[in-house]
Amino acid sequence: MSTMTLNAGEAVPAQKEATQPVAEQTEVKSRAANPNSQVDGTVGSPFCDDAKLRMRNVNVFYGESQAIHDVSLDIGRNQVVAMIGPSGCGKSTFLRCLNRMNDTIEGCRVEGELSLDGEAIYGPKVDVVPLRARVGMVFQKPNPFPKSIYDNVAYGPKIHGIASRRAELDEIVENSLRRAGLWNEVKDRLDKPGTGLSGGQQQRLCIARAIAVSPEVILMDEPCSALDPIATARIEELIDELRENYTIAIVTHSMQQAARVSQRTAYFHLGKLVEVNDTETVFTNPEHDLTEAYITGRFG
Amino acid sequence: MQTPTLFALLLLLVLVAYGTGFSRAIATARSRGGVRSLASLPNYYGVHTALWCGLPALVILGLWMLFDDAIIRTLVLGGVADKPETISGQNLLYAQIQNLAAGNLIGATTPQIQAAADHLVSLRQSGRWMQTTITLILAAGLGVYTLLRISPELRAREKVEKVLRIILLACACAAIFTTVGILMSVLFESLRFFQSVPVTEFLFGLHWSPQMALRSDQVGSSGAFGAVPLFTGTLMVSAIAMFVAVPVGLMSAIYLAEYAGNKVRAFAKPLIEILAGVPTVVYGFFAALTVAPFVREVAQSMGMEASSESALAAGLVMGVMIIPFVSSLSDDVINAVPQSLRDGALGLGSTKSETVRKVVIPAALPGIVGGVLLAVSRAIGETMIVVMAAGLAANLTANPLESVTTVTVQIVTLLVGDQEFDSPKTLAAFALGLMLFISTLILNFIALHVVKKYREQYD
Structure with missing residues (x-):
C-alpha cells in the first residue's frame, strides 16, 4: 500500500465534482491510469438526498495498518448500492462498519461519522444489539446454524421477542421463507437441519433468517460467491424484490451482478472510494480511469 | 562381541549401505543420461539397500536374543546326568549353575555342577561369537546383493514404501495386541475367580468382604x-x-x-x-x-x-x-x-x-x-x-x-x-x-x- 498522506477535507463533495470543467476531469483520468497510483478524493456522486445510511470521512484501522482511508458515502432509502473493487480494497471492511460487526475483531478501530436515519452508529450510547437487528447481514459463505430450518428462521424473532405466540412465529417463518423464495422447497421439511440444504438454498435460508427480524437495511457480503449461476440468479431476483422494503448494500466481485442488481455502484481501490455513480454511468461511462481499468478487466 | 557394540556396528553397516546404494544408483544412471533415467530418486535406492542390509539382520538378532537363554538352558541341563524330576528342582539347579558361572556362588559345589557351569560359559561364548558372525555376514551379504541388483529399472521407491507400510502396520498392531493381551490376561484370571465364586454372586451380591483364610479352620475362612x-x-x-x-x-x-x-x-x-x-x-x-x-x-x-x-x-x-x-x-x-x-x-x-x-x-x-x-x-x-x-x-x-x-x-x-x-x-x-x-x-x-x-x- 502506498504511504500517501490524506487530509480529511479532501473528500470532494458531489456538487463541486459535478461542476468540474471537462479539462480537469481528463486530467484526473490521465493521472490515475496506473493501478498503484494515488487516489485523491472520490469522483462521481457519493451523496444523495434521501439517505438511509450516511457515512462521512470514515477511517478504519486494524491495529497499525489503515484499511479504509477517508471514505464518504450515502446509501439511499430502498436503494441497492453495489460495492466493487479488487480483493483487499476494503469493501467488506467498510460494509462491516455499517452494523458494527468490526467490533468483534480485536484491534479494529473505526473513525468518522456514520449514521443510520440520522442516529450515530458509533455513538457512545448506542447499543449494538438493536442496531444489528435494524441492519441485518448476509455473509459470503452460507452459515446456517446447526438447527432445523424452522429454528434457523425463528432464531431472530425469538431472541428479540418479536413473536409472542407460536402461531405468530409460524407466520413470520413462513413469510420470511416465502420472501426468500425458499418456502416451496422446504415447507415439508421445516424440522430437518438447515445444514442439509444445498449451497444456494442455505444462502436463501440465511437471507430468510435475516429478514425474519424485519431489518431496515440488509448488508450482503459477496452473497453469491459460493453459489452456482442458477442459485445466483435466484438470489439476484430476490435482491431486486427485497429493494421495495429494504435498503441494501452489497459487496460483490461480479461486475455483471453489480450491473444487474444495483442502482448505484461504488468502486473501492486500496482502501479508498474512487468513484460512486449511477450503476449505468459506472459501467458505460466511468469517470475515473481506475474504474474504467477495473470494469474493463485490465486488473483486479 | 557385546550386544551394544554389535548394534553400533550394524548401524554403521546400514549407513554405509545407504551411502553406497545412493552413489551406485547415481553411477549407474550416469551412462543413461542422468538421475532422470532412474525409476526412483537416488535416495530411495540408498534406503532400499539400507533396509535390506539392516532389517533381516535385526530380525535375526532379535529372535536370537529372545530364544538364546532357553536354548542354552536346554543344552546345559541336557548335559547334567542326574538332574531333578520336578521343574522347580530344575530351576533351582539351573540357578545354581548360573551363579557359579557368574562367580557369585561361594561354597561347596559338586564336580558335576562345576562341569555344567563350564559348559554354560563356553556355550555363552560360542553363542555370542556365532551371533556376531551371523548377524554381520547376513547384513553385509544382503547389503552387497541388493547393491549389485541396483539398476535404473529397479523400482526402489515402491519397494521402500511397501516395507514402510509394513512397519507402520506393525506399530499399529502393537497397540492393538497390547490391549488384547491385557484383556486376555485379565479375562483368564477372572474365569479362574468365577470358578470359585459364582458370577451372579459377584455381580449382584451386596456384601464385600474379601477375606480368605489360608487354612479352612481359621476364623473368617469364607469371604x-x-x-x-x-x-x-x-x-x-x-x-x-x-x-x-x-x-x-x-x-x-x-x-x-x-x-x-x-x-x-x-x-x-x-x-x-x-x-x-x-x-x-x-x-x-x-x-x-x-x-x-x-x-x-x-x-x-x-x-x-x-x-x-x-x-x-x-x-x-x-x-x-x-x-x-x-x-x-x-x-x-x-x-x-x-x-x-x-x-x-x-x-x-x-x-x-x-x-x-x-x-x-x-x-x-x-x-x-x-x-x-x-x-x-x-x-x-x-x-x-x-x-x-x-x-x-x-x-x-x-x-x-x-x-x-x-x-x-x-x-x-x-x-x-x-x-x-x-x-x-x-x-x-x-x-x-x-x-x-x-x-x-x-x-x-x-x-x-x-x-x-x-x-x-x-x-
Whole structure:
C-alpha cells in the first residue's frame, strides 16, 4: 500500500465534482491510469438526498495498518448500492462498519461519522444489539446454524421477542421463507437441519433468517460467491424484490451482478472510494480511469 | 562381541549401505543420461539397500536374543546326568549353575555342577561369537546383493514404501495386541475367580468382604464377594467429581474461548493446565489432609454425622483434578465452531451470551459430550485420591458423608501384601479389573461414537 498522506477535507463533495470543467476531469483520468497510483478524493456522486445510511470521512484501522482511508458515502432509502473493487480494497471492511460487526475483531478501530436515519452508529450510547437487528447481514459463505430450518428462521424473532405466540412465529417463518423464495422447497421439511440444504438454498435460508427480524437495511457480503449461476440468479431476483422494503448494500466481485442488481455502484481501490455513480454511468461511462481499468478487466 | 557394540556396528553397516546404494544408483544412471533415467530418486535406492542390509539382520538378532537363554538352558541341563524330576528342582539347579558361572556362588559345589557351569560359559561364548558372525555376514551379504541388483529399472521407491507400510502396520498392531493381551490376561484370571465364586454372586451380591483364610479352620475362612458396594461407591465418587468438573470446566472453557482477551487467555490457559500436571498422589494428600477434615467440620457444624474419610471429599478433589481435562477439551471444541456461525448470530442482533448459549454451545455440544464422557472414564479409573481420601470400608450407602470404597481401591488393597496367587481373594482383583475395563470401554465407545456422529454437522 502506498504511504500517501490524506487530509480529511479532501473528500470532494458531489456538487463541486459535478461542476468540474471537462479539462480537469481528463486530467484526473490521465493521472490515475496506473493501478498503484494515488487516489485523491472520490469522483462521481457519493451523496444523495434521501439517505438511509450516511457515512462521512470514515477511517478504519486494524491495529497499525489503515484499511479504509477517508471514505464518504450515502446509501439511499430502498436503494441497492453495489460495492466493487479488487480483493483487499476494503469493501467488506467498510460494509462491516455499517452494523458494527468490526467490533468483534480485536484491534479494529473505526473513525468518522456514520449514521443510520440520522442516529450515530458509533455513538457512545448506542447499543449494538438493536442496531444489528435494524441492519441485518448476509455473509459470503452460507452459515446456517446447526438447527432445523424452522429454528434457523425463528432464531431472530425469538431472541428479540418479536413473536409472542407460536402461531405468530409460524407466520413470520413462513413469510420470511416465502420472501426468500425458499418456502416451496422446504415447507415439508421445516424440522430437518438447515445444514442439509444445498449451497444456494442455505444462502436463501440465511437471507430468510435475516429478514425474519424485519431489518431496515440488509448488508450482503459477496452473497453469491459460493453459489452456482442458477442459485445466483435466484438470489439476484430476490435482491431486486427485497429493494421495495429494504435498503441494501452489497459487496460483490461480479461486475455483471453489480450491473444487474444495483442502482448505484461504488468502486473501492486500496482502501479508498474512487468513484460512486449511477450503476449505468459506472459501467458505460466511468469517470475515473481506475474504474474504467477495473470494469474493463485490465486488473483486479 | 557385546550386544551394544554389535548394534553400533550394524548401524554403521546400514549407513554405509545407504551411502553406497545412493552413489551406485547415481553411477549407474550416469551412462543413461542422468538421475532422470532412474525409476526412483537416488535416495530411495540408498534406503532400499539400507533396509535390506539392516532389517533381516535385526530380525535375526532379535529372535536370537529372545530364544538364546532357553536354548542354552536346554543344552546345559541336557548335559547334567542326574538332574531333578520336578521343574522347580530344575530351576533351582539351573540357578545354581548360573551363579557359579557368574562367580557369585561361594561354597561347596559338586564336580558335576562345576562341569555344567563350564559348559554354560563356553556355550555363552560360542553363542555370542556365532551371533556376531551371523548377524554381520547376513547384513553385509544382503547389503552387497541388493547393491549389485541396483539398476535404473529397479523400482526402489515402491519397494521402500511397501516395507514402510509394513512397519507402520506393525506399530499399529502393537497397540492393538497390547490391549488384547491385557484383556486376555485379565479375562483368564477372572474365569479362574468365577470358578470359585459364582458370577451372579459377584455381580449382584451386596456384601464385600474379601477375606480368605489360608487354612479352612481359621476364623473368617469364607469371604463375601458382592461387588455392588464397590460399584455404587465408584459411581458416587465419580458422580460427585463430574458434578464439580463439568460445570466449572465447561464455564471456564466458555470464558477462555469466547470472552477472554488474548492476554488473559495466554496467561490463564497454561495456569489451568498446571492442574493437570499435579500428580494424583499430591491430590490425594490434599484430599485426605485438607478437604476431608474440612468437609467433616462443615458437616458437624450443620449437625450432621460425617466420617473422617468421605466420598464427598474424594469426589470434590477428583472433580478439581478433572477440571483441566474438561475445560481443555471443551475449549478446543468451542474454538472449532466456525466464526461464521458467531458472525451469523451476532449479525441478527444476538447478544454475546445469546450467541454462546443458543448457537456456539449447541454446535459444540457433541464434542463437549464426548469430552465429558472421556472425563468420566478417567474419574472411574482414578485410584490414588480415593485410596487416600474415601476410605476402605465397603459401605453400601447413598450418603456422601460416609466413607465408601471404589473398585480401583479394592484392586489395590487386594493385590498389596503377601498372598497366594490362586486364592479367590487375589483373583477377585482381576474380576474387578475386567468389570472396570468393560465399563470404561463402553463409555469410551459411546464417547467416540457421539463425537463421530455429530462431528460434521457444521461444515
